[in-house]
Amino acid sequence: MAKFSVIKQHLYQKIASGEWPENHLVSSENALAQQFNVSRMTARRALQELADEGLVLRNKGSGTYVAPLKSQTSFMAIRNIADEIANRGHQHQAIVHTLKAQPASPQVAEFLQVPVASKVFFSVITHLEDGVPVQVEERYVNPSMATHYLKQDFTKLTPHEYLSAESPLTEASHQIEAVSPSAQLCEWLRLSKPEPCLRIIRRTWSHAGIVTYAVLTHPGSRFVLGGHLTFKS
Amino acid sequence: MAKFSVIKQHLYQKIASGEWPENHLVSSENALAQQFNVSRMTARRALQELADEGLVLRNKGSGTYVAPLKSQTSFMAIRNIADEIANRGHQHQAIVHTLKAQPASPQVAEFLQVPVASKVFFSVITHLEDGVPVQVEERYVNPSMATHYLKQDFTKLTPHEYLSAESPLTEASHQIEAVSPSAQLCEWLRLSKPEPCLRIIRRTWSHAGIVTYAVLTHPGSRFVLGGHLTFKS
DNA sequence: TAGTGGTCTAGACCACTTT
DNA sequence: AAGTGGTCTAGACCACTAT
Numbered sequence A, B: 001m002a003k004f005s006v007i008k009q010h011l012y013q014k015i016a017s018g019e020w021p022e023n024h025l026v027s028s029e030n031a032l033a034q035q036f037n038v039s040r041m042t043a044r045r046a047l048q049e050l051a052d053e054g055l056v057l058r059n060k061g062s063g064t065y066v067a068p069l070k071s072q073t074s075f076m077a078i079r080n081i082a083d084e085i086a087n088r089g090h091q092h093q094a095i096v097h098t099l100k101a102q103p104a105s106p107q108v109a110e111f112l113q114v115p116v117a118s119k120v121f122f123s124v125i126t127h128l129e130d131g132v133p134v135q136v137e138e139r140y141v142n143p144s145m146a147t148h149y150l151k152q153d154f155t156k157l158t159p160h161e162y163l164s165a166e167s168p169l170t171e172a173s174h175q176i177e178a179v180s181p182s183a184q185l186c187e188w189l190r191l192s193k194p195e196p197c198l199r200i201i202r203r204t205w206s207h208a209g210i211v212t213y214a215v216l217t218h219p220g221s222r223f224v225l226g227g228h229l230t231f232k233s
Numbered sequence C: 001t002a003g004t005g006g007t008c009t010a011g012a013c014c015a016c017t018t019t
Numbered sequence D: 001a002a003g004t005g006g007t008c009t010a011g012a013c014c015a016c017t018a019t
Helices: A003-016 A029-036 A038-054 A081-087 A106-112 A161-166 A183-190 B005-017 B030-037 B040-052 B081-087 B108-113 B158-166 B183-190
Strands: A056-058 A063-066 A092-103 A117-129 A132-141 A169-179 A197-206 A211-218 A223-229 B056-059 B064-067 B072-074 B092-103 B119-131 B133-140 B169-179 B199-205 B210-217 B224-230
Touching: A003 A029, A003 A038, A003 A211, A029 A038, A029 A169, A038 A056, A081 A092, A081 A117, A106 A117, A106 A132, A106 A211, A117 A183, A132 A161, A132 A183, A161 A211, A169 B169, A169 B199, A183 A211, A197 B169, B005 B040, B030 B040, B040 B224, B081 B092, B081 B119, B108 B119, B108 B133, B108 B210, B133 B158, B133 B183, B158 B210
Parallel strands: B072 B224
Antiparallel strands: A056 A063, A092 A117, A117 A132, A132 A211, A169 A197, A169 B224, A197 A211, A223 B169, B056 B064, B092 B119, B119 B133, B133 B210, B169 B199, B199 B210
16 A cells, blocks of 8 residues: 555544544644655645545644534435335335455545455345335445444345444545446346436445445436535524 | 646646547646646646546556546535536536516425416526536526516526525525436537436525525536535434 | 745656557 | 656755744
8 A cells, every 4th residue: 555545544543533633733744754754745645635535624834633524514314224214104125136245446445445455345235115126225344344244134234224333423425426327227226227316425434434335326216315404594 | 826736727728628628638747847847746736636626537557638527516516506616616607598587387386385377587597617517507586585686697696696695595405316307408408418417406495485496407427416424423 | 933834856666558 | 668647755945823
């Protein structure tokens, strides 16, 4: 793993674990360069990337600080799909297509912050509402965060429920986009022909670090995401 | 202005002007370093930042290429797309297709909580980012909340900005879904053929009541909604 | 004044792709 | 083999902030 990446990991752990709370001063470029025996430019890169990701704020002349957690746009509740279906008075059912360990692709390694080709857990599950597929969940899990992931019966418990119980989730980032589903996804969603799908890509953190990376795909005709937002007054 | 910034501007102009179309090869790090008489690290930074912004794709061993147009946006876009585009350092432009009063259909009357067939304001605007359509905004406005709505120049001020100024917005509800665009929407978005679109349906309240109901449609290939969420415990 | 981040240089070695 | 991007070094000068 690249040197700047090792430093990022180190800093990330400090922040995610809560050892460095909001607004805590982060080690300076020079301090990190000494500590990790690298040049200042390399230490700088680690800090800069964390700043780009919004985890720290950098102030010229003053220092680098842990960014305040953003709770402003609590636009979307992180809900458990099984709960949501139950709340609508419908029946939830899950079909497990895949549940195994596999080597991390470069993309997955990047998202989970683990070495490329290291073992990660991977599951593919279709969630049905009253027998109709409404979500395909493709999920990658950091194995150090949930060692017994592969032994779970995800027809009885959703991955989200299991992971929440294992290590309380503290944060998530999302991307939402509209996509055309692959043939494989059409099969899992039982779509006779492709239709626009809503895709939510979610990374979830616990205090200990990145736990999981999930791609949730919903057929547009069967799914609407709702939210309520109150403006600051 | 910093040197890397000058180079970015230069490259940016090539791309925005269309002189370098999608997938066109971008000058290499070494070429730019020579051309602008800077070190390779400085030329590299310009290219790297353009890559981070999604404007170019870099391939090891091969070169840097102009990326297919896409844009990424945060949940703030839900509030004001012009600000969001400006924050990305891009140019916002609006095309007003429709701006008139019309009788409320039963559906619109229901949403705005006004009598059926009573007069409501209606506007259709395409928002462009660096000349590329990224959102069509179809908006219905409660006329009692913004009496001079029809007299505004929405190429200079977004409806959202105007309405916020008229009657401070206090609340909004959203629905997000994936849809296939109508022929009319394809035209407004300049899509040669339909592609999955992300649609945000939004109702906004002020203290005095429901102000506006908007349907915001984004082409899936050019728009990703991103956000960060902290769990409340 | 001392420390911090922002910018920049002129090299270097590597893995990768293209020819 | 030549060119490309990815990483890294050991310096440098600057503007800014805190003391």
